[in-house]
Amino acid sequence: xxxxxxxxxxxxxxxxxxxxxxxASRLFTAAEVVAIIGYAAARRVGSAQPVIIxxxxxxxxxxxxxACVNNLAVYLTKAKKEIPKKGKIGIIVKGCxxxxxxxxxxxxxLKREDLYLIGIPCxxxxxxxxxxxxxxxxxxxxxxxxxxxxxxxxxxxxxxxVTLPPGPQMESRYSEEIARLEALTPAERWAxxxxxxxxxxxxxxxxxxxPFCFCxxxxxxxxxxxxxETTPRPAGxxxxxxxxxxxxAGRCAGCAECERVCPMDIPLNLLNRKMAKELKELYxxxxxxxxxxxxxxxxxxxxxxxxxIK
Amino acid sequence: xxxYITQQNLNTLIDTLIASGTRVVAPRMSAGIxxxxxxxxSVEMVTDQLPRRSxxxxxxxxxxxxxSYEKEGQQIKLTDIDPARFPETVLVGVRPCDAxxxxxxxxxxxxxxxxxxxxxxxxxxxxxxLACTTADDACFxxxxxxxxxxxxxSDLFLIPLNGGGFACQSYSExxxxxxxxxxxxxxxxxxxxxxxxxxxxxxxxxxxxxxxxLDGHFEDTLWDGIAVRCVGCGACAFVCPACHCxxxxxxxxxKAGKRRKSWDACGFWKFTHHASGHxxxxxxxxxxxxRIMHKFKYYDDKFGQTLCTGCGRCVRVCPVGIDxxxxxxxxxxx
Numbered sequence: 001x002x003x004x005x006x007x008x009x010x011x012x013x014x015x016x017x018x019x020x021x022x023x024a025s026r027l028f029t030a031a032e033v034v035a036i037i038g039y040a041a042a043r044r045v046g047s048a049q050p051v052i053i054x055x056x057x058x059x060x061x062x063x064x065x066x067a068c069v070n071n072l073a074v075y076l077t078k079a080k081k082e083i084p085k086k087g088k089i090g091i092i093v094k095g096c097x098x099x100x101x102x103x104x105x106x107x108x109x110l111k112r113e114d115l116y117l118i119g120i121p122c123x124x125x126x127x128x129x130x131x132x133x134x135x136x137x138x139x140x141x142x143x144x145x146x147x148x149x150x151x152x153x154x155x156x157x158x159x160x161x162v163t164l165p166p167g168p169q170m171e172s173r174y175s176e177e178i179a180r181l182e183a184l185t186p187a188e189r190w191a192x193x194x195x196x197x198x199x200x201x202x203x204x205x206x207x208x209x210x211p212f213c214f215c216x217x218x219x220x221x222x223x224x225x226x227x228x229e230t231t232p233r234p235a236g237x238x239x240x241x242x243x244x245x246x247x248x249a250g251r252c253a254g255c256a257e258c259e260r261v262c263p264m265d266i267p268l269n270l271l272n273r274k275m276a277k278e279l280k281e282l283y284x285x286x287x288x289x290x291x292x293x294x295x296x297x298x299x300x301x302x303x304x305x306x307x308x309i310k
Numbered sequence: 311x312x313x314y315i316t317q318q319n320l321n322t323l324i325d326t327l328i329a330s331g332t333r334v335v336a337p338r339m340s341a342g343i344x345x346x347x348x349x350x351x352s353v354e355m356v357t358d359q360l361p362r363r364s365x366x367x368x369x370x371x372x373x374x375x376x377x378s379y380e381k382e383g384q385q386i387k388l389t390d391i392d393p394a395r396f397p398e399t400v401l402v403g404v405r406p407c408d409a410x411x412x413x414x415x416x417x418x419x420x421x422x423x424x425x426x427x428x429x430x431x432x433x434x435x436x437x438x439x440l441a442c443t444t445a446d447d448a449c450f451x452x453x454x455x456x457x458x459x460x461x462x463x464s465d466l467f468l469i470p471l472n473g474g475g476f477a478c479q480s481y482s483e484x485x486x487x488x489x490x491x492x493x494x495x496x497x498x499x500x501x502x503x504x505x506x507x508x509x510x511x512x513x514x515x516x517x518x519x520x521x522x523x524l525d526g527h528f529e530d531t532l533w534d535g536i537a538v539r540c541v542g543c544g545a546c547a548f549v550c551p552a553c554h555c556x557x558x559x560x561x562x563x564x565k566a567g568k569r570r571k572s573w574d575a576c577g578f579w580k581f582t583h584h585a586s587g588h589x590x591x592x593x594x595x596x597x598x599x600x601r602i603m604h605k606f607k608y609y610d611d612k613f614g615q616t617l618c619t620g621c622g623r624c625v626r627v628c629p630v631g632i633d634x635x636x637x638x639x640x641x642x643x644x
Contacts, residue, residue: 044633049630052539070631133447203543204543205541205544208542209541221580223559231373232372233373257629260629263549263627
C-alpha cells in the first residue's frame with residue numbers, strides 16, 4: 001500500500017548550491033581543474049540540465065535542486081570527445097552517480113587522479129513523470145531514491161558541509177515490484193515483459209544515457225553479421241533489452257538513468273535491480289562500493305556456485 | 311460546414327465506424343502510456359493527455375514491412391506489399407500540433423519520390439482534430455505560429471464546448487463526407503461558448519529571422535555550446551510529429567526474410583556513417599546542428615515552412631534537457 005504523501009525537506013539544496021559555486025570558482029581560479037560538469041537551470045520552471053563549464057565566471061550558473069536528476073558520469077565516458085581532456089575534470093556527483101564512477105574506475109575507463117569529485121549530500125530527486133517544478137514528496141520522488149543507501153557520497157574531494165535532515169519513511173518500490181513479478185508464473189511474467197518491450201521504439205536513450213554502455217560499437221548496431229534485429233519489433237526489442245540487462249549484471253549500480261529517460265516508460269531498472277539481486281544472492285556482490293578490477297561475472301573462484309554443471 | 315455533436319454522438323460515430331470495419335485510431339492507454347492506437351471501442355479514447363508519440367505513425371509506422379523474399383533452390387521469390395490492403399481509417403482526437411504536422415509530412419513524401427506506403431494511408435485517412443485544452447511549459451505551438459485551435463491538417467475540427475459536446479467544422483471534402491454520411495449524429499451549431507483552450511506561455515518567434523541567421527551560421531560556436539550535452543539518442547526525433555527520416559534493412563535468413571522500413575534519427579552516430587568508414591558528422595554538435603538546420607532552414611528552403619509544430623515532446627523526453635524552444639528563441643535574438 002502506498003503511504004500517504006509526505007514532504008521531503010530539501011532546504012539544504014540552497015546551501016549546497018552556494019557551496020558548489022564557491023568551490024567551482026576556487027577550482028578554476030587555482031587552476032586545479034579545466035572543466036566542471038554540473039547542473040544549471042533551464043527554460044522550464046524549476047528545470048535543470050547538465051552543463052560543462054570551463055571558467056570561474058560560469059561557476060555562478062551551477063545549481064543543485066531536486067530537478068538535478070542526471071547521472072553526469074556519462075559525460076566522462078563514450079564519445080564525449082568535446083570535453084577538454086587536458087587536465088583534471090571536476091564533476092558533481094550524488095551518491096548513486098558516484099557508484100557508477102567507482103564501477104568505471106574498476107573497468108579502467110577512468111582514473112581517480114584525473115577527477116575532482118564534488119559530492120552532494122542528497123535527500124532525493126524528482127521522478128521523471130512529474131513536472132520539473134514539482135515539490136519533492138514521498139510520492140514525487142524518483143523510485144531509486146526510495147531505496148537509496150548512499151545519501152552521503154564517501155571519498156569525494158569536496159562535500160558541502162550540511163546536515164541531511166532525517167527523511168520520511170518510504171515505500172520500497174523496486175523491491176515490491178520485483179517481489180510481485182517473481183510471484184507470477186513464467187508465462188505471466190513473459191506476458192508482462194512482452195507488453196513492455198512492445199512499446200520500445202529503439203531510440204536507444206537507455207543506452208546513450210548509461211555510463212556503462214561505453215562500447216565503441218554496440219553489438220546491437222552491427223550489421224555484418226547482424227546480431228540483434230535493429231528494427232523496433234518484438235523480437236529485436238526483447239533481444240536488445242535482455243542483452244543489455246545481461247551486459248549490465250554485476251556492473252549496474254542502479255542510477256536508473258535508463259528508466260528515467262525511456263520515453264515509453266519501460267521499467268528498465270527493474271531488470272537491472274533483479275540482476276543485482278541475483279548477483280547478491282549468488283556471489284554476495286554489490287556493484288559500486290569499491291573499485292574492483294574484476295566483477296563476479298568476469299572471474300571464477302572455486303567457491304562459485306557450480307550446481308548447474310551436470 | 312459547421313455543426314454540433316454531443317460527446318455521446320461522437321462515441322456513437324466512433325463505434326459505428328469500428329462496426330463497419332473502419333480503423334479508428336485515437337489516443338488510448340497502452341501499457342501505461344497514452345498512444346495513438348486503433349480503438350476497439352469509443353470508451354478507450356483518452357483526450358486529456360498528449361500521447362507520448364505523435365499521430366504520424368498512423369501514416370508512417372514505427373516499423374513496417376515493405377517487401378519479403380524467399381529462396382528456393384536457385385529461385386528467388388520477391389513479394390511486394392500491396393498498399394491496397396491498408397484499411398480505411400479515421401484518426402480521432404488529434405492534437406492541433408500533431409494534425410498540423412501531417413501536411414508537413416505530405417510535402418516530403420509526395421515530393422520527388424512518391425512514397426506509396428505513406429500516401430496510400432494518407433489518402434484513406436480522415437483526420438478529426440481536437441482543440442487543445444491542456445498545455446504545460448514544454449508546449450510552444452504559439453512560438454512557431456500555431457495555436458491550440460489550429461485547424462491545419464484536420465479534415466474535421468472539434469472544439470469542446472461549455473456544457474458538453476463539440477462545435478465542429480469541416481475543412482475538406484473528407485470532413486464533409488464524414489458529416490453527411492453520419493448526418494443523424496450531427497445537429498445545427500449552438501451558441502455555447504468553447505471551453506477555455508490551452509494557453510502555452512511561449513511568445514511567437516520570428517522564424518524568418520531564425521532562418522536568416524541559420525543561412526549564414528553553419529559553422530558557429532553555438533552548436534558546440536548546445537550539443538556538448540547531447541548524448542546522441544533518437545528520442546527527440548522519434549517522438550516528433552514532423553521528423554520523418556527512416557532506415558531500410560533486410561532482416562531474415564539466407565532462405566527467407568523481410569525488407570523493413572523503420573524510424574531513424576539524425577542524432578545517432580550511425581546515421582551518416584558511410585560504408586567507407588568516414589563520417590561527415592563525426593561529432594555530436596554536427597549532428598545536433600543538423601536537427602536545427604533541417605527544421606528551421608533546409609525544410610523551409612525546400613517547402614517554404616517550418617518542420618516543427620511546437621508540441622514540446624522533444625523538450626519533455628530529452629534525457630539531458632535540451633530545449634529546442636529555448637534554442638530557437640536564442641537564435642531569433644542574435
